[in-house]
Amino acid sequence: MINAIIKYSLLFILLILLQILLFNNIQFSGYVNPYVYIMFILLLPFETPSWLLLFLSFLTGFIVDLFTGTPGMHSSATVLAGFVRPFVLRITSPRDGYEAGSYPSMMLYGFKWFIIYTLTVVFIHHTALFFIEVFRLTGFLTTLLRIFLSSLFTVTFILLLEFIRKVR
Amino acid sequence: MRNLLNFLERYNNLIIFLVLEGITFWLLSTGNDYHNTRVVKTTRGITYYLEQKFNNTRSYFYLKEINNKLASENVALNNKLDRFMRSDDSLFFSVSDTLFDQRYIYSSARVVNNSINRQKNFFTIDKGSSHGLDVDMAVMADDGVAGILVGCARNFSVGMSVLNLDFRLSARIKSNGYFGSLTWEGNDYRHAVLSEIPQHVTFGIGDTIETTGFSAIFPEGLMIGTISDFEKSGGDFYKITVLLKTDFKKLYFVDVIANLSKKEQLELETRFQ
Numbered sequence: 001m002i003n004a005i006i007k008y009s010l011l012f013i014l015l016i017l018l019q020i021l022l023f024n025n026i027q028f029s030g031y032v033n034p035y036v037y038i039m040f041i042l043l044l045p046f047e048t049p050s051w052l053l054l055f056l057s058f059l060t061g062f063i064v065d066l067f068t069g070t071p072g073m074h075s076s077a078t079v080l081a082g083f084v085r086p087f088v089l090r091i092t093s094p095r096d097g098y099e100a101g102s103y104p105s106m107m108l109y110g111f112k113w114f115i116i117y118t119l120t121v122v123f124i125h126h127t128a129l130f131f132i133e134v135f136r137l138t139g140f141l142t143t144l145l146r147i148f149l150s151s152l153f154t155v156t157f158i159l160l161l162e163f164i165r166k167v168r
Numbered sequence: 169m170r171n172l173l174n175f176l177e178r179y180n181n182l183i184i185f186l187v188l189e190g191i192t193f194w195l196l197s198t199g200n201d202y203h204n205t206r207v208v209k210t211t212r213g214i215t216y217y218l219e220q221k222f223n224n225t226r227s228y229f230y231l232k233e234i235n236n237k238l239a240s241e242n243v244a245l246n247n248k249l250d251r252f253m254r255s256d257d258s259l260f261f262s263v264s265d266t267l268f269d270q271r272y273i274y275s276s277a278r279v280v281n282n283s284i285n286r287q288k289n290f291f292t293i294d295k296g297s298s299h300g301l302d303v304d305m306a307v308m309a310d311d312g313v314a315g316i317l318v319g320c321a322r323n324f325s326v327g328m329s330v331l332n333l334d335f336r337l338s339a340r341i342k343s344n345g346y347f348g349s350l351t352w353e354g355n356d357y358r359h360a361v362l363s364e365i366p367q368h369v370t371f372g373i374g375d376t377i378e379t380t381g382f383s384a385i386f387p388e389g390l391m392i393g394t395i396s397d398f399e400k401s402g403g404d405f406y407k408i409t410v411l412l413k414t415d416f417k418k419l420y421f422v423d424v425i426a427n428l429s430k431k432e433q434l435e436l437e438t439r440f441q
Contacts, residue, residue: 065195132196
């Protein structure tokens with residue numbers, strides 16, 4: 001238990017640092033802004049109580065907000081992601097369910113499952129985030145394009161990180 | 169109480185979610201100038217929209233009052249305007265009265281009784297001799313000629329409407345100035361007939377018919393209607409059907425026009441007849 005808390009704290013710090021120092025500086029023509037910190041929400045154990053999930057989501061988003069100077073934007077989207085995570089897990093669950101005490105990982109449940117799960121949550125998160133960022137419906141298609149491209153890149157980076165974790 | 173607890177237990181995730189989203193939204197709208205502006209703009213848009221709806225509804229109740237006000241304002245402006253309109257020939261007037269060279273005065277009134285379906289139609293207005301009205305004064309609706317006063321009591325006057333077989337009015341075609349006599353034939357309340365226009369005159373359908381001012385009752389140039397049809401009648405004259413500008417079926421606010429120099433004109437004219 002303590003072990004898990006330390007492990008997740010380290011993951012949290014690592015992802016926040018990666019996000020702030022590296023990914024926030026990636027900008028391909030303004031359309032691609034990967035937000036990889038969402039991986040922290042994705043990797044929390046299956047048994048995490050919903051209220052804790054929500055509070056952790058809020059905390060994650062809030063800290064990212066502090067560093068990017070956009071109060072409320074990331075927290076809002078991340079809380080939504082934390083809220084939908086249990087539903088997404090229920091829908092995408094494999095035939096024999098999830099193993100007790102485990103967490104969503106590519107190693108345990110396979111590449112295909114992981115990519116569907118990640119893509120769904122990331123897409124919901126990014127949709128909320130980008131629409132909150134522009135905060136209007138004019139230029140709807142442009143926003144949609146940004147959502148698609150950024151989701152694609154975020155998922156790619158999350159897969160890369162997951163592979164690196166697997167190798168180690 | 170138990171139900172409430174059950175409810176809270178069942179939906180605690182949703183509640184936490186909504187509370188957290190509420191907090192983020194609050195952060196969003198207070199922390200970011202852009203979002204703040206958008207939120208304020210939207211809420212203002214909504215309140216403005218509602219306010220406008222309420223206002224629209226409310227203004228209906230004041231329409232009557234506003235109409236009265238506008239009518240009296242019109243009269244005041246007409247009174248002023250008449251003085252300026254004829255300033256070009258003021259050299260021929262001796263300035264001897266307080267009204268300077270004003271020739272017509274206007275007074276507003278409301279129609280309280282009206283008919284259109286008889287052969288000799290009259291209307292009653294709510295002002296009379298105590299308001300300075302007298303017989304042989306002109307009555308116009310806000311858009312055209314309505315009739316002539318034929319009888320005045322203290323507080324009411326009766327006017328002969330254009331829709332009366334006895335009504336005669338000197339009228340002319342605005343585009344070329346030929347004048348004739350306007351009468352009503354007794355069948356259609358929208359149309360009157362202009363006769364005595366010779367056949368060499370050219371005009372078209374839609375041309376304006378206006379008053380001539382010869383009768384010393386109506387001022388010159390008041391709109392009567394437009395030409396809607398014409399045919400050659402016996403002799404050398406056209407029989408022109410005129411679509412009346414005034415819709416007598418909805419006659420309500422009228423202006424009474426008094427010619428201040430009528431007496432002078434008539435006295436002069438009778439000396440040569």
